[in-house]
Amino acid sequence: MNYVYFDHAATTGVDPRVFARMEPYFSEFYGNASEIHGPGRKAREAVEWGRAAVAQALGANEKEIVFTSGGTEADNMALIGYAQRFSGGHIITSAVEHPAVMESARFLQRQGWDVTFVPVDQYGAVDVDAYRAAFRDDTRLASVMLANNVVGTLQPVAELARIAHDQGVAFHTDAVQVAGSLPIDVDELGVDMLSISGHKIYAPKGIGALYVRKGTRIGPILHGGGHERRLRSGTENVPGIVGIGAALELAVAEMSATRPRLEQLRDKVVAATLATIDEVQLLGDAVNRLPGNACFSIRYIEGESMLLQLDGKGIAVSSGSACASGSLEPSHVILAMGFGAEEAHGSLRLTLGRENTEAEIDYFLEVFPPIVEHLRKMSPLYVKG
Amino acid sequence: MYTDLVMDHFANPRNVGEIEDADGVGQIGNPVCGDVMRMSIKVEDDRIADVKFKTFGCGAAVATSSIVTEMVIGKTLSEAAEISNKAVAEALGGLPANKMHCSNLAADAMHIAIEDYLTRNGRADEVATILKSPKKASS
Numbered sequence: 001m002n003y004v005y006f007d008h009a010a011t012t013g014v015d016p017r018v019f020a021r022m023e024p025y026f027s028e029f030y031g032n033a034s035e036i037h038g039p040g041r042k043a044r045e046a047v048e049w050g051r052a053a054v055a056q057a058l059g060a061n062e063k064e065i066v067f068t069s070g071g072t073e074a075d076n077m078a079l080i081g082y083a084q085r086f087s088g089g090h091i092i093t094s095a096v097e098h099p100a101v102m103e104s105a106r107f108l109q110r111q112g113w114d115v116t117f118v119p120v121d122q123y124g125a126v127d128v129d130a131y132r133a134a135f136r137d138d139t140r141l142a143s144v145m146l147a148n149n150v151v152g153t154l155q156p157v158a159e160l161a162r163i164a165h166d167q168g169v170a171f172h173t174d175a176v177q178v179a180g181s182l183p184i185d186v187d188e189l190g191v192d193m194l195s196i197s198g199h200k201i202y203a204p205k206g207i208g209a210l211y212v213r214k215g216t217r218i219g220p221i222l223h224g225g226g227h228e229r230r231l232r233s234g235t236e237n238v239p240g241i242v243g244i245g246a247a248l249e250l251a252v253a254e255m256s257a258t259r260p261r262l263e264q265l266r267d268k269v270v271a272a273t274l275a276t277i278d279e280v281q282l283l284g285d286a287v288n289r290l291p292g293n294a295c296f297s298i299r300y301i302e303g304e305s306m307l308l309q310l311d312g313k314g315i316a317v318s319s320g321s322a323c324a325s326g327s328l329e330p331s332h333v334i335l336a337m338g339f340g341a342e343e344a345h346g347s348l349r350l351t352l353g354r355e356n357t358e359a360e361i362d363y364f365l366e367v368f369p370p371i372v373e374h375l376r377k378m379s380p381l382y383v384k385g
Numbered sequence: 386m387y388t389d390l391v392m393d394h395f396a397n398p399r400n401v402g403e404i405e406d407a408d409g410v411g412q413i414g415n416p417v418c419g420d421v422m423r424m425s426i427k428v429e430d431d432r433i434a435d436v437k438f439k440t441f442g443c444g445a446a447v448a449t450s451s452i453v454t455e456m457v458i459g460k461t462l463s464e465a466a467e468i469s470n471k472a473v474a475e476a477l478g479g480l481p482a483n484k485m486h487c488s489n490l491a492a493d494a495m496h497i498a499i500e501d502y503l504t505r506n507g508r509a510d511e512v513a514t515i516l517k518s519p520k521k522a523s524s
């Protein structure tokens with residue numbers, strides 16, 4: 001079946017143009033970038049090209065880019081690698097972080113660190129006053145995501161970074177969901193560290209990067225041959241590095257066309273869903289959100305059931321319901337926004353990408369209302385008013 | 386993750402609805418956990434003559450509810466009472482491990498409906514013999 005794919009926040013396919021750039025580095029130019037012979041130099045050239053491309057896309061210097069195996073490793077490196085400088089202390093993060101940040105913070109908690117998880121409002125935005133009040137004398141690091149992966153809400157990261165710096169505290173942001181979708185400039189944001197991932201931006205899985213501002217000292221979390229300026233040992237993933245560089249370059253070049261198109265498709269699916277189905281709520285901020293994210297809570301029915309019904313119609317979406325996640329816990333993000341477990345169970349997330357068309361949105365809008373009606377007819381919680 | 390039979394019952398659920406003048410009703414689960422199942426039954430000559438279900442929940446919750454209705458129709462109350470959650474999961478060709486607990490309560494809902502029928506008909510004293518382990522309805 002030809003799937004309509006609305007799950008780009010989970011992962012994207014490798015853009016054929018990106019793959020074409022990567023392809024020679026699997027079987028033809030396979031050298032180890034640490035070697036000084038010809039094949040090694042060829043690989044090194046590619047690694048440094050990728051580094052320059054990533055740096056350019058983020059407004060950073062090449063020396064500030066460290067390649068990792070993905071967003072999760074970049075987040076782990078930012079928190080745990082930075083924490084290594086200290087014997088202990090306090091970290092501030094938010095209640096809606098991706099598990100890669102949240103679990104890194106909890107890991108440090110088990111090592112004796114104190115962690116404050118700053119609450120968010122009903123739209124998923126960090127409570128800036130609570131954030132400001134969380135700083136202590138021994139606060140070492142603050143980490144708040146640039147945009148939320150579930151509900152798409154953008155965080156006021158420039159302001160949060162400034163507040164951290166006023167207290168002499170370093171600031172990290174997980175920009176995995178934003179890279180390639182919205183412009184990023186590390187100096188405008190004022191962040192000290194920033195994580196990105198390849199497979200959310202049409203590069204392959206298994207590659208990511210951490211921006212580390214010059215002068216920000218972190219320690220490695222992987223030990224070995226001292227690659228990546230001793231910060232991340234392991235033979236460089238040359239095709240992956242070329243891929244993430246090429247993907248970011250493409251995304252930045254096409255952003256002025258892609259972004260308004262996705263925003264228009266998103267606004268259409270949001271407006272039409274709210275208009276045609278009753279007792280539906282948009283989750284996250286209506287305006288201040290990722291271009292391709294539409295996240296709903298649909299009362300009286302459960303997310304996995306909606307997901308499977310849509311899957312049966314050839315549409316791939318995701319849900320924050322406990323059942324769909326496999327963890328038996330509904331989305332911590334939706335709960336942190338003050339919603340009940342029932343609303344979280346009934347959540348449905350569409351994340352659009354560059355290959356989606358208006359015809360696909362129309363198809364979703366055609367098949368989704370009958371699915372809701374079918375499941376509500378089956379629901380003991382639904383009493384038609 | 387789901388067997389073809391689970392997907393079939395999920396996509397084409399049998400006996401959905403509510404019996405208006407039901408002889409017994411059983412409900413289990415709560416929306417916080419993400420699963421609520423309600424069974425209503427008609428009983429004739431101590432046999433399940435008709436059954437309908439309504440379920441809020443995931444694919445497994447719908448499929449277990451649907452198949453249990455097929456399994457009990459025409460059965461005596463005692464036979465229906467012997468069908469366990471485990472038997473329901475087996476009839477579906479198995480369920481993923483994380484669905485075995487909260488999403489596999491359809492047989493329990495059925496047992497509560499039988500208990501409700503017996504209680505309504507002044508036969509509460511038979512609950513213990515027909516339902517070897519009576520279930521308490523949860524809120």
